Amino acid sequence: MNILESIKSSFPGLSVTQVGPDFELEVSSVSLYDVLRILKREQGFILLLDIIGVDYSKYTSQPKEKRFSVIYHLLHMEAHTRLRVKVNLNENEAITSIKDLWSAAAWAEQEVAEMYGLEFEQHKTKKLLTPSHLKGFALRKDWQPAFSSKPQELSNIDFPWLADISDDERLCRKVIDINPSNPAIQGTFIVKAEVLGTVVKRAKVEIGLQHRGVEKLCESKLFSQIIPLAERLNYSSPMIGAIAWAKTVETALGIELTDRAQALRMIMMELSRALDHATCLSSMASDLRAWDASAIFSRIREHISNLFVAYHGARLMGPSVRIGGMIQDLPVGWVTQCLETINIIQSELAEVTSLLTRAPSWLVFHGEAGLSAAQALDWGMTGPCLRACGVNYDLRKNSPYYFYQDVEFDVPLGINGDPYDRYLVRVEEIFQSLRIISQVLDHIPSGLIQTDDPRLAKPTGAMRLTSADYAKHFDLYQNGTPLNSGEYYSFIESSNGELGFFLISDGEGKPYRLKIRGPSFYHFQSFPSSIENISLGSAAAVLASLNAITGEIDR
Amino acid sequence: MTLSNDLLDRLVVTTNKNSFIEWLDRRARDNSPWVFPFGLSCCALEHTATFGAHNMITQSSFSPARVKPEDADMMIFGGSISLKLLPILQDFHKRLKEPKWVMGIGACAASGGLYADGYSVVPGLNLEFPVDVYVPGCPPDPTQLNHGFELLRDRMKNNISRWHAEQESIV
Numbered sequence: 001m002n003i004l005e006s007i008k009s010s011f012p013g014l015s016v017t018q019v020g021p022d023f024e025l026e027v028s029s030v031s032l033y034d035v036l037r038i039l040k041r042e043q044g045f046i047l048l049l050d051i052i053g054v055d056y057s058k059y060t061s062q063p064k065e066k067r068f069s070v071i072y073h074l075l076h077m078e079a080h081t082r083l084r085v086k087v088n089l090n091e092n093e094a095i096t097s098i099k100d101l102w103s104a105a106a107w108a109e110q111e112v113a114e115m116y117g118l119e120f121e122q123h124k125t126k127k128l129l130t131p132s133h134l135k136g137f138a139l140r141k142d143w144q145p146a147f148s149s150k151p152q153e154l155s156n157i158d159f160p161w162l163a164d165i166s167d168d169e170r171l172c173r174k175v176i177d178i179n180p181s182n183p184a185i186q187g188t189f190i191v192k193a194e195v196l197g198t199v200v201k202r203a204k205v206e207i208g209l210q211h212r213g214v215e216k217l218c219e220s221k222l223f224s225q226i227i228p229l230a231e232r233l234n235y236s237s238p239m240i241g242a243i244a245w246a247k248t249v250e251t252a253l254g255i256e257l258t259d260r261a262q263a264l265r266m267i268m269m270e271l272s273r274a275l276d277h278a279t280c281l282s283s284m285a286s287d288l289r290a291w292d293a294s295a296i297f298s299r300i301r302e303h304i305s306n307l308f309v310a311y312h313g314a315r316l317m318g319p320s321v322r323i324g325g326m327i328q329d330l331p332v333g334w335v336t337q338c339l340e341t342i343n344i345i346q347s348e349l350a351e352v353t354s355l356l357t358r359a360p361s362w363l364v365f366h367g368e369a370g371l372s373a374a375q376a377l378d379w380g381m382t383g384p385c386l387r388a389c390g391v392n393y394d395l396r397k398n399s400p401y402y403f404y405q406d407v408e409f410d411v412p413l414g415i416n417g418d419p420y421d422r423y424l425v426r427v428e429e430i431f432q433s434l435r436i437i438s439q440v441l442d443h444i445p446s447g448l449i450q451t452d453d454p455r456l457a458k459p460t461g462a463m464r465l466t467s468a469d470y471a472k473h474f475d476l477y478q479n480g481t482p483l484n485s486g487e488y489y490s491f492i493e494s495s496n497g498e499l500g501f502f503l504i505s506d507g508e509g510k511p512y513r514l515k516i517r518g519p520s521f522y523h524f525q526s527f528p529s530s531i532e533n534i535s536l537g538s539a540a541a542v543l544a545s546l547n548a549i550t551g552e553i554d555r
Numbered sequence: 556m557t558l559s560n561d562l563l564d565r566l567v568v569t570t571n572k573n574s575f576i577e578w579l580d581r582r583a584r585d586n587s588p589w590v591f592p593f594g595l596s597c598c599a600l601e602h603t604a605t606f607g608a609h610n611m612i613t614q615s616s617f618s619p620a621r622v623k624p625e626d627a628d629m630m631i632f633g634g635s636i637s638l639k640l641l642p643i644l645q646d647f648h649k650r651l652k653e654p655k656w657v658m659g660i661g662a663c664a665a666s667g668g669l670y671a672d673g674y675s676v677v678p679g680l681n682l683e684f685p686v687d688v689y690v691p692g693c694p695p696d697p698t699q700l701n702h703g704f705e706l707l708r709d710r711m712k713n714n715i716s717r718w719h720a721e722q723e724s725i726v
């Protein structure tokens with residue numbers, strides 16, 4: 001029995017529809033909790049990918065009865081299908097919190113409540129991302145920026161003493177505040193930890209210090225203008241974000257890429273993945289005082305950056321991804337340079353693993369603060385952090401895109417889900433990425449790197465352009481490529497996990513609503529509870545190994 | 556040889572306490588300015604790349620990697636200034652040692668960059684802080700950053716800063 005039939009038989013009264021490769025289920029807000037519980041316990045949708053809020057008040061192509069929708073995005077990890085459970089709401093209707101089904105729902109619900117002003121029952125709605133003096137709900141369609149006259153105070157986390165600790169214990173414990181100025185931390189968030197000796201008892205985090213309002217900005221930009229914004233989500237692997245966004249629009253438009261463009265994208269993504277892992281491991285090593293290892297990892301970064309410079313002239317943020325392909329072909333001699341670099345990186349990685357993997361100071365973190373697979377799924381983890389817990393789930397293997405089913409590579413797995421296993425998984429993934437790159441370079445297809453689809457292509461090539469060509473050109477740059485109204489979701493295995501773009505189109509060249517599923521948002525949410533009852537040193541290791549990228553957390 | 560007044564003048568320089576400390580301070584600052592790096596996103600990566608891998612910032616010894624704001628001569632800011640971050644940043648700037656130098660890295664610090672239209676960023680570091688040197692780029696690469704540091708060190712040697720100018724205009 002396939003998934004669609006089994007959902008239909010469980011919920012005979014509800015309508016299940018297929019939208020592209022995904023399923024959609026509409027429920028009322030009363031039955032939401034029970035439906036989600038059955039989907040999780042009996043149907044096997046065990047991972048909560050995302051919670052998305054939508055304001056349909058200006059949606060012209062299909063007027064809705066109720067103004068808001070909350071969409072719960074679930075993943076079936078055996079059938080590799082995604083299900084969207086949709087609840088339609090009016091402004092003052094409350095909705096049940098599903099925090100006790102998935103811990104990952106806490107921040108996601110808080111974000112929806114903050115951005116749309118929807119109320120979740122059993123849930124204190126506190127601001128998560130935006131500053132306290134911002135008035136109104138930012139992602140509503142009729143919102144205008146407004147600030148209250150009261151000046152914003154320094155964001156202070158309320159941290160009361162637990163009721164059940166005695167006065168003696170209260171004297172021993174102290175609260176330490178790790179904000180971005182603290183030399184012990186590199187990242188833009190505030191962590192407050194209650195410490196007994198060197199052991200962390202409780203911790204709380206404050207995020208949103210890099211909230212740049214990307215999702216709101218995207219609603220006023222053409223599809224092609226969103227590429228740089230997508231690139232800067234996870235800035236340590238810039239090309240992956242840009243390619244993920246381009247892939248979203250291409251699948252929505254139904255554009256087939258040329259073989260060479262797909263191969264180029266695979267090379268660039270794997271290079272970016274290696275770059276990201278090297279950055280993460282470099283900062284992890286320097287946080288844990290392994291200076292020489294940190295230096296070697298940053299040398300690996302330099303090698304990959306040099307390849308990017310040779311390809312498109314920029315070290316980090318590249319201008320080369322376009323919707324419909326790539327803008328530049330590989331320059332002469334690049335392939336040789338890349339193969340040489342792969343050799344160098346492999347020998348340097350072997351050197352650094354011989355330094356670190358058996359080092360006593362590094363083995364300290366073996367078995368500290370490990371997450372079980374069930375816990376990791378509960379927190380919505382994907383990517384290397386999930387694989388370090390022993391879950392064999394890699395989108396490149398399970399839902400392959402481009403030529404990933406044609407190349408040989410292994411998916412490294414850990415056992416304990418601790419910082420040490422995450423380190424091992426990341427190092428091995430760099431090796432596997434290099435393996436993929438050399439295979440693609442061996443069989444790189446020839447041909448064009450841009451699609452010649454008339455909806456995207458500029459009228460070039462002809463010696464003389466007619467006025468109709470100019471009109472088309474103008475239209476393309478002014479209004480963009482219109483996309484049929486509907487909902488589209490596309491994902492990619494980014495270096496941190498599933499990076500997904502959920503796009504709602506209103507038939508224009510701009511997104512009506514764009515929700516970015518950044519993997520770090522869900523990883524970092526697990527941080528405060530996973531460092532309870534471990535030492536401060538291990539807490540630093542956990543934080544570094546999570547690779548929490550503020551661009552993805554805050555957006 | 557008797558100790559004549561003439562010899563004493565040649566051997567000893569008389570000065571007052573404050574100007575001597577100021578001279579010493581400036582000498583120390585010129586040779587090894589301490590930096591409080593406050594890099595947030597993409598620019599921070601390039602900043603660490605400049606510090607770390609293939610070239611040191613100057614020939615002479617520069618600064619420890621992680622410095623408290625109280626000890627630092629200058630603040631390097633790279634990244635978007637979101638409204639939520641602004642009070643924290645103002646706090647850091649207040650805590651910097653006087654005189655203060657500020658360097659802004661990247662388009663976001665200079666003008667808000669890509670996010671300038673958004674509701675949640677300050678479009679430009681200069682709206683809130685006296686900025687001495689901007690390094691353009693998104694993100695700027697290490698050679699550009701090096702050039703920016705050179706310009707800032709020139710200003711430090713001559714004891715010029717926007718902060719001084721603002722202090723004078725207030726008085």
